[in-house]
Amino acid sequence: MAVLLATGLGAALVPAVNAAPQQAAGTTCETATDWVAGTWYPAGSIVRYNGSYYRAEHENPGYDPVISHWYWHPYSCDGGGQNPGPGSFVVSEAQFNQMFPNRNSFYTYSGLVAALSSYPGFANTGSEEVKRREAAAFLANVSHETGGLVHIVEENTANYPHYCDPGQPFGCPAGQAAYYGRGPIQLSWNYNYKAAGDALGIDLLGNPWLVQNDPAVAWRTALWFWNTQPGAGTMSGHQAIVSGAGFGESIRSINGSEECNGRNPGQVQSRVTTFQNFSALLGTTPGGNLYC
Template sequence: AYPGFANTGSDTVKKQEAAAFLANVSHETGGLVYVVEQNTANYPHYCDSSQPYGCPAGQAAYYGRGPIQLSWNFNYKAAGDALGIDLLHNPNLVQKDAAVAWKTGLWYWNTQNGPGTMTPHNAMVNGAGFGETIRSINGSIECNGGNPAQVQSRINKYQSFTSLLGVPAGSNLSC
């Protein structure tokens, strides 16, 4: 579905993108331990009732799930529309079906800017750097001094994955 993922640019860029995706997934899931967001107090927060379709699965149904921690009713709707799955009414599919979970992660990575100005994929293949992947995934909370420890956690994971893949991390690691 996303043939450019980890397949655009030089071999170094391809490996850097793979490392960036894996680093963000590792951060979001506690090293592939958690499928769902651990802070249950946040669950009711992810319903944007101003959306015309509302929150049909319930006020607290759109919490973070999957490798990129898909959150918010509008993201479940958009991901579901793109993937041909009704995630707005069935958000639990992201935590119950591994294939759906990974599809939402790749969908977000390749198509969504989030609070950033570019997709994480474009950040890596166009040279903006790893820091812009953070901005696109959770920048409104973590970037610009919002949560330096979380940013550093992502950077550390990225540097670890680039080292394992034998490529330099590049510049612009932070946001």
């Protein structure tokens, strides 16, 4: 991952003459269709867009769900298609806001909850203590990577061309400087965008900008890395917590080549302190093996 150097149904309306076709009200996750530009969507409509679900908070003539956040909110189809709410995640919205009081509005709680369906084992494996510990560990690392969910993209633009590995068979179709760090765990390098996109069913190699424009996609890439990638270590962050290997191994996975084995103890301590604070907030314990 890149290193940040600066620590972004209501009733259907009757369409006007010549208006685009209207989607039927009462859409559910089971009947949701792919979003289509120019289609009239009543409030409460649910659509699929780039592998994620969105609910129309206000009626609209087919505005893009990513661009028009006032009209569309990320939506979770867990729990029988109900809106994300208390109890659907071990972290409540109030706790999330307490963890990130200065967060960028891009990083929405609803976007995170909507992304959870991609990895149902996340913060949902083992005892209640372990579930909460994993959420705290993930969010502590996220906080460190983004300066408290403030930064959406890597700030040092001079690094941007560095993240294209032309030796990959798929190359860098979006441009040499297109694969810089983005999102909660600062996804970077063309091969990581390719792998994450393949896993999530999204063309992130061709359109890496989705990670900085769509909150649910951004969270899904972070959960992809956390749940499946060993990174610089030998196991994923998810495996590190649920197996008892400890928080230190999650640090090794994310940025071990720069921080572990005594390379940058200040950065490691920052992650650990945040993890301890988040664990206390969630009513769990941090466990052992905190350092790498």
